[in-house]
Amino acid sequence: xxxxxxxxxxxxxxxxxxxxAVIVLSRLVGENKPSAVxxxxxxxxxxxxxxxxxxxxxxxxxxxxxxxVFDIEVVFMYPWAVMFKRLGLFGFMEMGxxxxxxxxxxxxxxxxxxxxxx
Amino acid sequence: xxxxxxxxTVAAILFAMGTYGVLTRRNAxxxxxxxxxxxxxxxxTFIALSSHLQNMDGQVFVLFVMAVAAAEAGVGLALMIAFYxxxxxxxxxxxxxxxx
Amino acid sequence: xxxxVQIALQNVNMAAILPSxxxxxxxxxxxxxxVFLPRGTTRHAVWISVIGLVVTGFFVYTGWGxxxxxxxxxxxxxxxxxxxxxxxxxxxxxxxxxxxxxxxxEGYPVSEYYPLIxxxxxxxxxxxxxxxxxxxxxxxxxxxxxxxxxAGFFRGQLRSNEAGLxxxxxxxxxxxxxxxxxxxxxxxxxxxxxxxxxxxxxxxGSLLENPMTLAGLVxxxxxxLFKIAAAPxxxxxxxxxxxxxxxxxxxxxxxxxxxxxxAFLRIMEYCFFSLKPEWTAMLWVIAVLTxxxxxxxxxxxxxxxxxxxxxxxxxxxxALVGLVAANEIGYSGILFYMLAYTFMNIGAFAVLVLxxxxxxxxxxxxxxSGFGLKRPFLGVxxxxxxxxxxxxxxxxxxxxxxxxxxxxxxxxxxxxxxxxVLNSAVSLYYYLRIMVYMYFRDAEEDYAWVSxxxxxxxxxxxxLIGVFYLGIIPGDVMEMAKMAIF
Numbered sequence: 001x002x003x004x005x006x007x008x009x010x011x012x013x014x015x016x017x018x019x020x021a022v023i024v025l026s027r028l029v030g031e032n033k034p035s036a037v038x039x040x041x042x043x044x045x046x047x048x049x050x051x052x053x054x055x056x057x058x059x060x061x062x063x064x065x066x067x068x069v070f071d072i073e074v075v076f077m078y079p080w081a082v083m084f085k086r087l088g089l090f091g092f093m094e095m096g097x098x099x100x101x102x103x104x105x106x107x108x109x110x111x112x113x114x115x116x117x118x
Numbered sequence: 119x120x121x122x123x124x125x126x127t128v129a130a131i132l133f134a135m136g137t138y139g140v141l142t143r144r145n146a147x148x149x150x151x152x153x154x155x156x157x158x159x160x161x162x163t164f165i166a167l168s169s170h171l172q173n174m175d176g177q178v179f180v181l182f183v184m185a186v187a188a189a190e191a192g193v194g195l196a197l198m199i200a201f202y203x204x205x206x207x208x209x210x211x212x213x214x215x216x217x218x
Numbered sequence: 219x220x221x222x223v224q225i226a227l228q229n230v231n232m233a234a235i236l237p238s239x240x241x242x243x244x245x246x247x248x249x250x251x252x253v254f255l256p257r258g259t260t261r262h263a264v265w266i267s268v269i270g271l272v273v274t275g276f277f278v279y280t281g282w283g284x285x286x287x288x289x290x291x292x293x294x295x296x297x298x299x300x301x302x303x304x305x306x307x308x309x310x311x312x313x314x315x316x317x318x319x320x321x322x323x324e325g326y327p328v329s330e331y332y333p334l335i336x337x338x339x340x341x342x343x344x345x346x347x348x349x350x351x352x353x354x355x356x357x358x359x360x361x362x363x364x365x366x367x368x369a370g371f372f373r374g375q376l377r378s379n380e381a382g383l384x385x386x387x388x389x390x391x392x393x394x395x396x397x398x399x400x401x402x403x404x405x406x407x408x409x410x411x412x413x414x415x416x417x418x419x420x421x422x423g424s425l426l427e428n429p430m431t432l433a434g435l436v437x438x439x440x441x442x443l444f445k446i447a448a449a450p451x452x453x454x455x456x457x458x459x460x461x462x463x464x465x466x467x468x469x470x471x472x473x474x475x476x477x478x479x480x481a482f483l484r485i486m487e488y489c490f491f492s493l494k495p496e497w498t499a500m501l502w503v504i505a506v507l508t509x510x511x512x513x514x515x516x517x518x519x520x521x522x523x524x525x526x527x528x529x530x531x532x533x534x535x536x537a538l539v540g541l542v543a544a545n546e547i548g549y550s551g552i553l554f555y556m557l558a559y560t561f562m563n564i565g566a567f568a569v570l571v572l573x574x575x576x577x578x579x580x581x582x583x584x585x586x587s588g589f590g591l592k593r594p595f596l597g598v599x600x601x602x603x604x605x606x607x608x609x610x611x612x613x614x615x616x617x618x619x620x621x622x623x624x625x626x627x628x629x630x631x632x633x634x635x636x637x638x639v640l641n642s643a644v645s646l647y648y649y650l651r652i653m654v655y656m657y658f659r660d661a662e663e664d665y666a667w668v669s670x671x672x673x674x675x676x677x678x679x680x681x682l683i684g685v686f687y688l689g690i691i692p693g694d695v696m697e698m699a700k701m702a703i704f
Contacts (some may be wrong), residue, residue: 140387140391156398157394164401167401173408175410182356193366194387197382198383201376205376210387216380216381
């Protein structure tokens with residue numbers, strides 16, 4: 001029964017071996033000339049701004065909380081989408097009601113100003 | 119052969135770990151993460167049983183548990199932020215204003 | 219597959235969820251209206267939510283005697299649901315009426331308060347109407363999440379923060395147990411529908427010995443006993459009740475407690491009737507523990523909110539006696555008792571709401587010295603509510619306790635009834651102590667800050683009428699409670 005895990009084992013060995021080989025090879029073959037710019041943290045190619053160890057603005061928390069709540073509602077749409085044609089008009093309207101309820105929440109959040117970044 | 123019992127055992131161990139964490143940890147956010155671990159171990163149980171019983175009810179239940187857990191997370195984090203602003207701490211030992 | 223979809227669509231029956239649907243629409247509409255009005259205007263919210271509750275009450279009334287089932291038997295709008303819905307609507311209505319001036323006094327005239335109460339009420343109604351574990355769980359969570367916010371509603375006040383956070387952490391913890399219990403029962407029976415679970419467990423007698431069934435039953439009960447605030451899962455109650463805004467405490471002690479009883483009772487009767495000897499034995503111990511712990515610790519309290527919190531634990535214990543009795547009088551006694559408790563407890567909290575200064579540091583026994591003589595109306599009202607909480611005739615509390623203990627005696631639990639009556643005697647001590655302070659101590663304060671806003675007075679008067687009506691003519695409501703149970 002364990003036979004079925006053989007491909008996974010092979011994959012793990014190859015992946016490990018490849019990454020180790022690349023690191024070791026680049027150490028052995030490549031030139032190594034560190035400079036201040038090269039050792040700086042990588043920040044999307046831009047020159048880094050400030051330290052990474054500072055407190056985040058509370059605005060991020062609010063957006064994060066809103067994200068959690070609105071994001072997860074999509075899980076209800078997957079099963080609905082799979083059965084969309086068979087559920088017919090009624091299913092469509094039910095999902096419309098669901099989205100409408102979400103919109104009430106969204107309108108509330110928007111009007112309250114939680115989405116404004118200033 | 120991995121049977122439903124293995125899944126149930128893993129879920130039970132995860133649930134026990136979550137419970138242990140809730141009872142021993144002091145940081146409210148870590149406690150909340152342990153609670154999420156408990157909920158997810160329940161989800162694992164539901165899915166394993168659902169597949170074992172060839173019955174979709176369990177999987178539907180999991181979707182709802184996930185959505186509810188997200189709503190709970192939103193409210194819980196908001197409460198923690200409110201507490202942190204007033205108390206400058208998120209340690210449950212500091213929830214001590216009201217005692218017998 | 220095609221068949222299943224057809225069956226699912228045919229089973230949709232909006233009449234089965236009509237009352238809670240109406241209430242939710244009012245809640246959402248109110249939420250939207252609120253954001254378009256300037257901050258600090260709350261008066262309109264009170265009236266809109268009261269209208270919402272009355273309209274919902276009308277739909278509940280039309281549902282009486284006309285049971286509707288829908289959504290593949292996940293929801294039942296039967297008499298049982300209707301009776302409990304009335305309890306929730308009264309709890310919400312009385313709470314909303316006493317809240318407006320309180321919120322202004324404490325400096326939080328925030329109109330989101332009212333939609334949250336409506337949502338919690340709708341969640342409670344789903345719990346009572348759920349005949350599938352899924353609907354019960356969803357109702358429980360809708361109710362609880364709204365309550366977590368309400369408990370921490372005074373977000374600048376550390377006490378309220380603590381109450382909200384504590385309630386949230388422990389509530390979510392107990393939800394985990396509840397869900398694990400549901401999962402195990404699902405694994406044993408292959409269904410989440412209450413009736414199917416019951417039939418399956420009854421047909422397969424060997425499952426009753428199965429550790430998975432018993433573990434599921436125990437975990438499930440743990441989740442509900444936590445919400446009911448039964449010992450030994452009561453630890454959160456005093457702190458949360460003390461820290462939460464007083465009207466929210468009033469609501470929490472009546473509505474959600476009744477909702478947890480509603481769902482618990484339905485699950486026990488539908489699913490686990492074949493395990494009755496096991497769970498009555500378990501609940502016997504818990505009922506006794508709850509009554510004793512609630513009453514004994516209440517004696518030592520000097521903070522009135524905290525004292526009423528322990529008293530509410532004790533009252534959960536009395537109601538659990540009805541569940542242990544597990545017969546017609548016991549079950550209908552629980553329904554009756556929850557209605558009676560809603561009136562008397564919310565009434566008592568309404569008096570506290572009016573008697574408190576900003577910050578509520580004076581809600582102690584000492585702070586109540588001479589209150590009854592200086593404020594005669596509130597003093598008399600408080601006296602009536604306290605008599606009812608003690609269980610003295612001719613008040614609702616007496617009739618409720620009478621039915622519940624009668625059920626216990628009829629089921630052969632003489633000792634349980636004796637312990638219950640003894641506990642009521644113990645409770646006389648701390649309730650009477652409030653009255654001694656109110657009438658026989660000299661007033662140090664002039665209670666000049668106590669005003670009588672019309673809405674709060676209406677709330678107290680409704681509670682008084684309820685207490686006397688249920689106390690003097692309990693027969694009619696008891697008949698309805700008997701029609702409501704299964």
